[in-house]
Amino acid sequence: GQNIDxxxxxxxxxxxxxxxxxxxxxxxxxxxxxxxQHAGEAPTFLSYNVLDGLEEKGRxxxxxxxxxxxxxxLLKELQMKDSASYLCAVRxxxxxxxxxxxxxxxxxx
Amino acid sequence: xxGVSQSPxxxxxxxxxxxxxxxxxxxxxxxLYWYRQSLGQGLEFxxxxxxxxxxxxxGLPSDRFSAExxxxxxxxxxxxxxxxxxxxxxxxxxxxQGGTGELFFGEGSRLTVL
Numbered sequence: 001g002q003n004i005d006x007x008x009x010x011x012x013x014x015x016x017x018x019x020x021x022x023x024x025x026x027x028x029x030x031x032x033x034x035x036x037q038h039a040g041e042a043p044t045f046l047s048y049n050v051l052d053g054l055e056e057k058g059r060x061x062x063x064x065x066x067x068x069x070x071x072x073x074l075l076k077e078l079q080m081k082d083s084a085s086y087l088c089a090v091r092x093x094x095x096x097x098x099x100x101x102x103x104x105x106x107x108x109x
Numbered sequence: 110x111x112g113v114s115q116s117p118x119x120x121x122x123x124x125x126x127x128x129x130x131x132x133x134x135x136x137x138x139x140x141l142y143w144y145r146q147s148l149g150q151g152l153e154f155x156x157x158x159x160x161x162x163x164x165x166x167x168g169l170p171s172d173r174f175s176a177e178x179x180x181x182x183x184x185x186x187x188x189x190x191x192x193x194x195x196x197x198x199x200x201x202x203x204x205x206q207g208g209t210g211e212l213f214f215g216e217g218s219r220l221t222v223l
Contacts, residue, residue, distance in 0.1 A: 033211060042200060042214035043152070087151065089212075095204075096165055097142060097212060101151035 004100035006088050011106045012078055020073045020103045022088035031091040034062050034073045037102065038084045046086075047073065075105075083107045111135075113215035115201050121221045122191055130186045130218045134203030141184050142202045142212060143176055152200065158184065191222045 003025040012018040024032070031050040035043040049055055049064035049071060061074040075082055085102040092098075114133040122128050134141050143155040154168035158178045169175070173191075178184040188195055198219050202212035 031210060035212075042216050043212075044214070045211035048209040048211060089152075091210065094165065095140060095159060095210070096154070096157055098154050099144070099152040 004088055004090055004098060006086075006100045006103045008101065009104045009106070011108060012075075014078055014080060014107055014109050016078050017074065017076050018078060018105065020075075020086050020088075020105065022071045022073070022100060024069050024071070024088070024090045024100075026069075026090050026092055026098075028093035029066060029090065030093045030095070032062075032064055032071050033089040033091065033097070034060075034071075035087040035089060035099075036084050037087060043087055078107050080107050080109070113201055113203050113213055115199075115215035115218050117218055118216065119219045119221075121223065123223050124193060125190055127187065127189045128191055128220060130188075130199050130201075130220070132184045132186070132201030132203075132215060134182065134184070134201070135205070135213055138203035138205045138213070139181070140204040140206075141178055142204070143184070143186050144200045144202070145197045146200055146217070147197045155186070155199075188220075191220075193222050196220055196222045 006022045033048050034046040036046050037043040047062040054063045059076045064071045085104045087102045088100040116131045139160050141158045144152040146152050156176045157165040173189045176186045198217040200217045202214045204212050
């Protein structure tokens, strides 16, 4: 089975940097994904890590440590439109994809 | 179509009735997933289809829930004898073979059981 933990809520200021952590336990790790979900909308893909290290995509970066079962999503130069829920998801060797409960980020002026 | 299509977008039903929710994945995508999301909550895995393999049904919450995928494309999630706790948004996602394997989600079917 899988166990995925992330903080429930976070608040940050426009223009700042925020780090959203995710810890997981799984048998047969085969990739970690971050998705963004605005209220009332479907989740959309942000990033993917399968090897240890940092993946950077513009203002968003994601880090993975497989030995620690740990990932984080880093959002730089926060904008008001970044207010959303951020979902951490883990894939196993059977391609099952399980999600954490999500972190609701509020960006304040 | 260009994206994952789900219908109906909204469904209101009475307790005890059966409902069917439909998902039309992106053309060529081999894998299809169903999730349930209650208000303010994360995504709860329900079932996963991959090609012609037997589906992973380990997330279905009870035997009132079933799903099928015909011809490796369209999928139907059926909930029998609906209960109020079944009220949620039911999200379908598809994935293509290869690549990073990210999921592409439909807009969901919002089910309300009165």
